[in-house]
Amino acid sequence: MTFADILAILPQQLVFGITLGTAYGLIAIGYTMVYGVLFMINFAHGDVFMIGAYVGWALLGMLFASHVVPMHPMIVLPLLLVGAMVMTGAIGLLLERLAYRPLYQRGATRLGPLISAVGASIFLQNAVMLIAGAREKVYMTYSVFPRTWRFAVAGINVSVLVIVIASIALLMMLGLHWLVQRTWLGRSIRAVAEDREMAAVMGIDVWRVVALTFCIGSALGGAAGVLIGFYYTQINFYMGYAAGLKAFTAAVLGGIGNVRGAMLGGLILGIVESLAVTFINPAFKDVIAFVVLILVLMFRPGGILGEALPDWKRV
Amino acid sequence: MPAKWQRFSVPAIVALALAIPAVVPNAYQMGVITRICLYALLALGLNIVVGFAGLLDLGYVAFFGIGSYVYAFLASPHFGLHWPFLLALSASVVTTAIFGVLIGAPTLRLRGDYLAIVTLGFGEITYILLINLDRPINITGGPSGIVSIDPPSFLGITLRDNWQYYYLILALMGAAVALSRRLRDSRIGWAWQAIREDELAAQVMGINTVAAKLQAFAIGASFAGAGGALLASWQRSVFPDNFLFTESVNILAMVILGGVGSIPGVILGAALIVALPEIFRDFALYRLLAFGLLLMILMIFRPEGLLSFKGPPEEADPLEQVTAERQ
Amino acid sequence: MTMSDRPLLEVRGLSKDFGGLHALQGIDIDVHAGEIVGIIGPNGSGKTTFFNVLSGIFPASAGTIRFAEHQNITRLPPHRVTRCGIARTFQNQRLFNQMTVLENVCAGMVSRTRAGLLPIMLALPGARAEKAAAEQRAMELLGVFGTRLVPRRDRRAASLSYANRRRLEIARALATGPRLLLLDEPAAGMNPSETRELMSDIVRIRDRGLTIVLIEHDMHLVKGVCSRVIAFDHGEKLTEGTFGEVRNHPAVIEAYLGHRAAVAA
């Protein structure tokens, strides 16, 4: 390919990269939220995301079969999102209650919850495989967002679906920001993140806040599952691993514990990947993504936007 | 255990380990036990990095892979080299130790979880390079890996059966146990543990944390290098798929399950992680489900690991007790 | 002043800024060999920051620190400072909690030992002898505190009582083989009898040939052991002299009690 060819496809490639990055960022928000409060890599988060995608798939199939609900995005999307968020929020609560809290209360080191989360991840994957079968599930994306719903801006092909996903991602990010900065719950979350014991002394029910954090983070992961299910059009029970890995990378890249950082990290990761594919070699896109991560961390050890962690966690 | 029995325990364990092939009825179980020893060797190496020095390494499998491929390069028709076993094994060990330093060096400034994601990245990079360095020049053999690797042979004896491999791997695992103990109870081990407990205090106590961390990476990696060479010669073929991220997680689970930093604990962890899926094999579809559940349950009931050591609480004199409470 | 009277520690114009905050400003201090110097001052007056800059944890913003045979140690990283012969304890106890009492002291000995990786892995006689010597010396250092620590050598540091943890921190600092020992509030949290014991311990350590600088709020201890006292306030050195001189210095009274109290006095 000549350089002129590359330049010709570059804008379109950037759009693909941004879309991919939005997907990573969406999943990363849940990671970063749980991490910011509990200082724990929730390895099962990718699988919670996967379950969100499955719930959305099942609901979509039911809606489609019922022939009652018109397959319009304005109707279908909220239904699917709410369903997936309720389900994954509940799973998040369960995970916190079963795989995190007992360990912490028994005085585990930071590594214990990590392995427990790995166990939960393996369990969830296999549970979904046993319930839904090993086969890939297909999202009927094009019955909700017809293929013709796309437009060209200056030669760049953009579909309505992508706009919808990006807008919802932005809304979720702003909503979370509002929640953390402006509400009673957000203040409690920040207090617990800052100093758990002091928060308890101040009369905050620490475990309730931790549980709610898990619940909200997981529900956001579930919503991401539905949206990305639509975009990917195919889902499987082990998709949480690859997606979770990228999302965690995005969260660290942006500065862990930092919601805007997660979104930014996702975008940068997506763009880096699409540029690597365009300019270098598709085979090495993940190598380049990780090299960028390592370089960023070498020069900015707290990620691009800096970590939003209290001082004691940084030492 | 009464003290007078204590000194018999090591010879007893050694005798038991040596007798296993005579007791175990078939090659399958022998194979599983051999695999336990191989993974114990790997887990002991990771234990140095994670357990002793407290550096959370999620890409440990990279060293396992590099060790395997170095052995495969040097002892297979792939490059037409057929180095003697011990020489090729040593080359694996030395190469991985060098890679340990190379990968460790850029990560020294990073704190716990950042280190985790960066090492994870190195693991992924290694895997992708193993797959894709088959062109333009065929270095790694691509996804098809390298086959027809030479089996180990010394003094004209070529090892073929599982029990022979068992003794070979047991010997190296035994060496790893001895080295781990010596290092732990040495000035280097003191430095590692001090860094794990409190990096700043360790620096102030005069410990060169950079050197100590690099030593931990190098030694931990070299154990994986030995393990990799053993895997390559035992499996007689290596593929990139041997070195997926899940393998790193498995080895980390061994270290944590048994009790971080505890040498017998790490070996027990290896035994559990290798044997449990085999025990559940008869439940076919439910095997991994049960494995995941068991990991969670074990962590809930023994969060410090199965063989973690907790000293008895201080029997403080009453005066001190009062003071402590006043704090 | 002859060459041999040159101070062990010579601090000139030492300043430390955090952003806009002047934590230390133009500190000049000399400490001579064999002294026990006390640093007093209200909370936030820069005492601990001074220790942190001395031990290399924070780089100085300006000024020089010279130590021993007039080496400039101003820009050295912490472990190099320690190797030059300055050891310290921490105000908020930073022991290696999961290591045993003996191992904690041994960890302090790392920089004073030499054995390399290979000799240790091969258990060569040199490495074994060095390790045995290190452990013997560690036991000896635990013995500085009589029977307080010796019988507890194999306990985890985390399981020790408060006072014993303070003692262990001093033993660990001694293990680095310092000529100058910095103690950050060694008596904090001790009851009067433990403090009295600590005072005799400190004097005994000085008598082993060390020089000591300590930060302390317990005036009883400062009065009892310090040959000279330096008062800090707002990151500056207010005054120095004997305990009596410093205690009666109006600026010190003002710093501790506020302006009105000083006028009243």
Added chain:
Amino acid sequence: MRKIAAIAAVLAAAWVLAVPVCAQDTIKIAAGAPLTGPLAKQGQEVANAVKLAVEEWNAKGGVLGKKIAVLEADDQGNPQVGVAAAEKVAADPAVMGSVWGITSVTCIPASEVLDRSNIVLITPGCTNPKVTDRGLKNVDRVCARDDFQAPAGAVWLIQDLKKKKIAVFDDGTTGPRGGADEFEKKAKALGATVLRYVIRAGDKDFRPILGTIPKDADAIYASIWAPDAALIVKQLPDVGLTVPVMGPDGQFEPVDYIQASGGAAEGNYVSFLVPDVKKVPAAQAFAKAFEAKYGPVSSYGPLAYEATNILLTAVQKVGKPDREAIRDAVRATKGYQGALGVSVTFNAKGDVDTQNIYIYQVKGPDFIQVKSLNLGS
């Protein structure tokens, strides 16, 4: 802590001493395949086809006067797990042979283990040349090799369809990479231009990669599995490419490829190792029996069934439970007339001499056979 050690020791002893209970009146056939994990569906079809064949033999009285049992060996598509599974198979004295699919990367190390115990391994779907090229006495293959299948694809695209510039994909795993390499070799020999691309198995958004394909490319050869191929054909319109896509046997999946693509796969080509069972009169009985029990045949079932029958025929011919003799008898199979209407003869390496490749085209919900190629000797 001591209690735990004691419990562990007792458990370990119990496990070690638990000698597999083997009733002496059964003969066992191992069915090795990924029964869990991403390839579970195809793997389970292999196991099911083996079970079906065994049930039919048992209905006729078994073999050597004994009932036949199937020992399922789950290799998860992972080499290490495959080795462990093979060791378990080898340790069971009742096992007289194995049918092992479908990933070469597990089949190769598993066959090394089985070789030590002289257990024959017939593979219905491991197409990598190295499976048989290592010269093991116990490995036979009833399907065509990648170095025949992929060139058949090149012949079809370049000679029959006159394509000139072809984008070739693989997913960085053994079988697909090998196939892509063979395709490239043949396509270049036939005078076409080849561009290589690698996707990462597990990724779902291939638009950035597809976007870099030059707009004058006139075909895609996707040496990848069906779900990934379905994603690629669905995402092609997003980058403005309308070219035919061709793939190897892994895409012969009505559900995971045609259905999953939602119509986007229409008109594409797939090469496969099995002729259309509907078109082979001899295969009707099998197809019906399989569908009744396990659902429609969708991949390697017929070949696994064929392999099982070849194996049991060899056992019968040998007349005694002798692994070594059975191994040699399988290799000596000549002119076996199986359920697929093709005669099977193994060459010295263990490959079938008839390297039959069938080209199918996607039409509506089905694959329609459009050509058969025999590139064998």
